[in-house]
Amino acid sequence: MGIVVQKYGGSSVADAEGVKRVAQRIVDAKRAGHDVVVVVSAMGDTTDELIDLAEQVSPLPPPRELDMLLTAGERISMALLAMAVGNLGHEARSFTGSQAGVITDSRHGKAKIIDVTPGRIEAALTQGAIAIVAGFQGVSQDSKDITTLGRGGSDTTAVALAAALRADVCEIYTDVDGVFTADPRIVPTARRRERISYEEMLEMAACGAKVLHLRCVEYARRYDLPIHVRSSFSKMPGTWIADPEAGSEDMEQAIIAGVAHDRSEAKITVVGVPDKVGEAARIFEALADAQINLDMIVQNVSAAATNRTDISFTLPRADGQTAMAALARIKDEVGYDSLLYDDQIGKVSLIGAGMRSHPGVTATFFSALASAAVNIEMISTSEIRISVIVDETQVNDAVTAAHAAFDLEAEQVEAVVYGGTGR
Numbered sequence: 240m241g242i243v244v245q246k247y248g249g250s251s252v253a254d255a256e257g258v259k260r261v262a263q264r265i266v267d268a269k270r271a272g273h274d275v276v277v278v279v280s281a282m283g284d285t286t287d288e289l290i291d292l293a294e295q296v297s298p299l300p301p302p303r304e305l306d307m308l309l310t311a312g313e314r315i316s317m318a319l320l321a322m323a324v325g326n327l328g329h330e331a332r333s334f335t336g337s338q339a340g341v342i343t344d345s346r347h348g349k350a351k352i353i354d355v356t357p358g359r360i361e362a363a364l365t366q367g368a369i370a371i372v373a374g375f376q377g378v379s380q381d382s383k384d385i386t387t388l389g390r391g392g393s394d395t396t397a398v399a400l401a402a403a404l405r406a407d408v409c410e411i412y413t414d415v416d417g418v419f420t421a422d423p424r425i426v427p428t429a430r431r432r433e434r435i436s437y438e439e440m441l442e443m444a445a446c447g448a449k450v451l452h453l454r455c456v457e458y459a460r461r462y463d464l465p466i467h468v469r470s471s472f473s474k475m476p477g478t479w480i481a482d483p484e485a486g487s488e489d490m491e492q493a494i495i496a497g498v499a500h501d502r503s504e505a506k507i508t509v510v511g512v513p514d515k516v517g518e519a520a521r522i523f524e525a526l527a528d529a530q531i532n533l534d535m536i537v538q539n540v541s542a543a544a545t546n547r548t549d550i551s552f553t554l555p556r557a558d559g560q561t562a563m564a565a566l567a568r569i570k571d572e573v574g575y576d577s578l579l580y581d582d583q584i585g586k587v588s589l590i591g592a593g594m595r596s597h598p599g600v601t602a603t604f605f606s607a608l609a610s611a612a613v614n615i616e617m618i619s620t621s622e623i624r625i626s627v628i629v630d631e632t633q634v635n636d637a638v639t640a641a642h643a644a645f646d647l648e649a650e651q652v653e654a655v656v657y658g659g660t661g662r
């Protein structure tokens with residue numbers, strides 16, 4: 240039998256009991272005859288706790304040192320897991336990302352994997368051992384410094400390793416039974432999807448469904464590698480992320496794949512921008528130079544009396560202060576009036592490939608939000624997605640209303656959330 244790559248998230252290894260439970264599952268896969276490679280995240284909320292600690296000693300921790308600190312979380316869980324597997328009578332060897340050959344660029348906190356050279360993993364497998372790899376981390380090709388891949392990045396480590404090892408499948412074990420039509424923490428009646436296409440899963444992940452890291456889905460699609468999302472707490476069948484097989488039932492797709500939400504963005508408004516050629520370009524150049532990824536952008540029609548306009552955009556909250564500083568530096572050059580910053584917002588997105596051929600989806604979505612008294616601040620669309628920005632306090636109402644409007648409810652069983660704090 241071939242190589243299986245299994246990834247276990249933080250809530251699956253939150254304490255010693257969890258580590259032992261996961262070790263048993265790993266040993267079961269080994270006994271079934273597979274070569275097993277495991278990728279593991281930091282225990283429970285360790286990564287958040289380490290970030291809190293760093294912020295207590297320095298308001299803006301240097302990115303190189305923050306990465307060094309955070310990768311310690313995964314080192315703890317990988318070594319404990321290897322011990323627990325050893326205790327069940329099988330040899331397991333743990334490896335840091337660097338030892339496992341995860342080579343990245345040098346952008347601390349959001350490094351991209353540029354190569355995977357898993358020689359030591361292959362050697363361990365050849366010798367009959369189980370390889371346990373620290374997720375979320377790598378080593379920079381240029382600086383040789385330790386890097387991290389961004390929050391939730393262990394999923395991407397797992398898929399990148401699975402692709403490099405030519406595994407048949409990458410299994411992602413988490414604290415819910417698969418990918419649902421909405422976050423089961425908000426909508427308990429959400430339905431588990433048996434399958435979902437790469438295209439729809441990419442949109443769901445990009446819109447904040449943190450059950451999978453966005454880049455892991457991009458990677459899997461590029462290598463045509465199926466991902467199997469399952470709970471580490473149950474034996475339920477989970478969800479397959481793969482392209483629909485030609486002629487299969489799921490060629491007849493549901494119109495809507497699901498509703499996603501995201502509370503990690505903030506909104507900046509540049510007030511009173513003179514309405515002349517080149518002003519928007521100057522603003523967005525300054526943000527690009529500061530390495531900020533923007534999401535939605537809206538420019539209002541300029542008021543005839545003043546010939547000035549407002550430009551609003553959303554961006555990751557974590558980049559809010561950097562963006563405000565970059566814009567403040569060009570205030571005189573651009574001649575805008577002021578800047579507004581709002582991080583009490585949330586994004587709610589409706590995703591489905593069936594939108595392409597079904598008119599009326601937008602109308603149903605907006606009337607569902609109106610009936611739930613949700614006020615829409617910004618709108619953006621793609622071929623298979625509609626997203627709105629709402630007040631953060633209205634995110635749950637908006638998700639619930641949209642989910643109900645498209646009949647996505649499961650028929651009987653309520654979705655189970657087995658662990659995690661939802662942090």
Ligand code: ADP
Nearest residue numbers: 248249250413414418419421422424448449450
């Ligand atoms: P892990 O620690 O295993 O990486 P995460 O917390 O990163 O787990 O991801 C799992 C969580 O993703 C679930 O507990 C759930 O709250 C959340 N989630 C958001 N959207 C969805 C969705 N559509 N389907 C399933 N889970 C979702």
Ligand code: ASP
Nearest residue numbers: 280286375390391392393
């Ligand atoms: N431990 C990291 C995080 O909390 C990586 C991961 O869990 O995937 O973001």
Ligand code: MG
Nearest residue numbers: 248391449450
């Ligand atoms: Mg995760």
